[in-house]
Amino acid sequence: MISAESTPFTQWLRGWLAILFLLLCMLICLQAKAATTEITEAELAQGQFSASSAAQGQWQKVALSDVWRRQSPCRQGIWTYRIPVSIFPDPQDRSLLIYRAGNRLRFLLGDTKIGEAGEFQNQDTDVSNHATMLKLPAASQSDGANTLYIQVAGDCRRYSGLSQMLAGTYEEIQPLHGRKVGIFIWSTVAIVVVCCILCFVSLSAAILYRSFNALLFGITCGFWALRAWLWSMHALPLPYAVWFFLIDLSFGIWMSLICILAMRINHIRLRWLELAQWITLAFFLGSSVALVFGAPPLFKALGIDLVVLAGTGALISIMVQAFRKPAPGNIAVALAGFVMLILGMYDHWNVWMTTAPDAYQRFYFTPLIVLFFILAVGIVLNLQYMRAMRSDAQYKKVLEAEVSRQRAILERHHQALAQQARQEAVTSERERIMKDMHDGLGSQLVGLMSLVQTAPQQQSEIEHELQQALDTLRATIDTLSPSGEDLTTVLAQFRFRHESRFKRAGIQLHWRVKPFSSTEWSSNGLIQFEQMIREIFTNIIKHAGASEIWVDAGTNTEDNFLFIQDNGKGFDASGNSGRGLKNLSQRATEIGIRLSIDSTPGIGTTVSLYWSLMRKN
Missing domain, CATH: 1.20.1070.10 (Rhodopsin 7-helix transmembrane proteins)
Known part of the structure; x- marks a missing residue:
């Protein structure tokens, strides 16, 4: 069923048709003529004539409009039209309207020039597109001018000729x-x-x-x-x-x-x-x-x-x-x-x-x-x-939705890859720890077993070996499951578990650790960090022969820092480093720590660790 309401297109079409109709009506109304005398014919002669030379012309009656290029042959040059002034109803008020004429006009009343349309002698003037109005002077009994001569200059390339004309008073013609x-x-x-x-x-x-x-x-x-x-x-x-x-x-x-x-x-x-x-x-x-x-x-x-x-x-x-x-x-x-x-x-x-x-x-x-x-x-x-x-x-909306969907997919992939990387890191660390347990704790237990079988009377030595094995086991457990995600907590836990070991070894521990700033690390980073601390202290106990250890940690304006200093026998830090020091340097590089070892034989060793604030591995 067709709706009675008009569509926007129908309204638009009606509007344009109405505008066009009104425009045409306006043009028709403007074309309407006043009550004037229409001139539809005139006499024509080739040449430029006025009253004194009119007898020399060969005049012929022509119908107006007279279009030159429709004639055979086409008219060229200057031709003169003449009409009697008696056609004007009022001798004292005479005006003439020419709808169109081309290309240049000169008007003479008898022998007197009374006007021009365009520059008559200038061939580059053209008035054929404009209506022309001429106001004739009032007639007098002495002038004897009873004929209007209209000289027209043109050629066949243009709209040359003379249209029909209207004769009347100024009040009729001027509007x-x-x-x-x-x-x-x-x-x-x-x-x-x-x-x-x-x-x-x-x-x-x-x-x-x-x-x-x-x-x-x-x-x-x-x-x-x-x-x-x-x-x-x-x-x-x-x-x-x-x-x-x-x-x-x-x-x-x-x-x-x-x-x-x-x-x-x-x-x-x-x-x-x-x-x-x-x-x-x-x-x-x-x-x-x-x-x-x-x-x-x-x-x-x-x-x-x-x-x-x-x-x-x-x-x-x-x-x-x-x-x-x-x-x-x-x-x-x-x-x-x-x-x-x-x-x-x-x-x-x-x-x-x-x-x-x-x-x-x-x-x-x-x-x-x-x-x-x-x-x-x-x-x-x-x-x-x-x-x-x-x-x-x-x-754009579809594209934005697709981009959002792809972003979500990428985020899920990223999370999956991150989870996989964490899992691989944990697996790798477990494998390393198992190897350490096999090489370290395992060898210690085998040695202890041999000692028990060969020399059961050496109780103190057996106790020492058992304690070392227990410490190794505890350190291994710590690296498998670090407590918390803060380095301060890691250091405190390390001290709690190993301070008794230092006392048994005759080492006095000086602890000056302040809370770190912005030290949120990943689990893998904490494991690596704690492993580094364990290796540093193990090296001191085994090799340094120190009686005192100073631990100083905290935060300055740019970095977190950790200093571990002993008063042991030291070593030549400029020489080739052993496997332990190489492993320590490699771990530091992996987690973004700047490692510095300063050691003087006979005086002691200082290990300095620096890492940037807001660091998260």
Whole structure:
């Protein structure tokens, strides 16, 4: 069941149709004529005449509008039209409105020059795009001027000739002239401003987003703004041939590129049709250049027809696409293109083909309707951009979700690898401890067994060996399961378990240990650290022959430190170190401790350990 509520697209379409209808109604109303006398015929003679030389001319009656290039042969140079002033209803208030005339005009009342439109002797002046108003002086009984002469200078390359005219009072003619000039000026301003804004926005988007469609749209808007600006001139800033060539260039480039762009944004991939736009554009530009060098105007008309024909094919393909796959974008372009095509053909018919008397002065719709087509294309580009932005935002959300998922997977893998590394470290340490138990505790027990069997009476020696074996076993157990994760606790536990051993060995222990700062270590790091302490004290007991040991530990501004000093016999630290010292150095390197051994024979040895704050292995 179809909902009675209109869709946003329907509302948008109705709005555009209403605007277009109001614009056409306004133009029709502005075209309405006041109660004036219409002049539809005049006498014409080739040459430049006034009242004193009129008898020399070969005058013929012609219908207005009189378009020169529709004549055979085409008129060139200066021709003079004349009309009787008796056609003006009020001899004291006489004004004349000429809808269109080209290219330059001079007005004479009898033999007296009363005005010009454009610089009559300047061939680079062109007033054919503007309505012209002439106010005649009030008639007097003595002047005897009863004929108005209109001298027209032009050629077949231009819109030369004379349109129909309106005769009446100033109050009747001036508002009509003001409306026509106002329509022309404001329509031109609207086209130039809108196209320049669209050109700037599109070229900026093309640079920022590297969009070829935006580049094409910006170029087409720029060239149509250039054409509208050039077409509004009548005092030309450059030679006429160059001026008109630029107008043709702007039209041809706009027509071809806008059709290519319209096909692209509607996803019409007909390479032959796109190639036709480029070929007809090249032919059109060639015909315009040929016209500059004197080729017949018909040759240029053929170039325009080919461009329009290729563009018509593109617009038809867009309409077919809109019918097959209706969507707001291609329907908008198809409707705007259809209206532009119909009114463009109407303008083309009036300019080049029809023999209707008023065709020469009819309103030219193409510049305005082209603006609607440009806006329709711009709307489609904007819709596509908005869809792309929404798609990009959705893609970013999906990408962020995928990144989060992958991050979670990586974290799980990292945790698994860390757990595996810890397990491998524990396994490796257990294997090492088992080897130490086998080599150390095992050999001690075997020696003790031999001593018991051979010399059971040596009780003190057996007790000493048992104590050493017990100490070795305790140290091994400590390395397997360190208590806590703080180095201060590790040192305190070591002292508790081994201080009695030092006393039996006749060694006095001086203990000055302060709490460490930020000493959170991993289990493997604590095991390695405690093993280093055990090896240091074992070496002192076995080899140093010391009577006192000083332990000093704590924290300074940069490091944690531990000093172990004895008053034993010392050794030469510069010589080759034994296996025990090499193992000690290797352990220190593995857990990031800076190890320093300072020993002097006969004085003692100091072992210094440093490690950075906030260290976690």
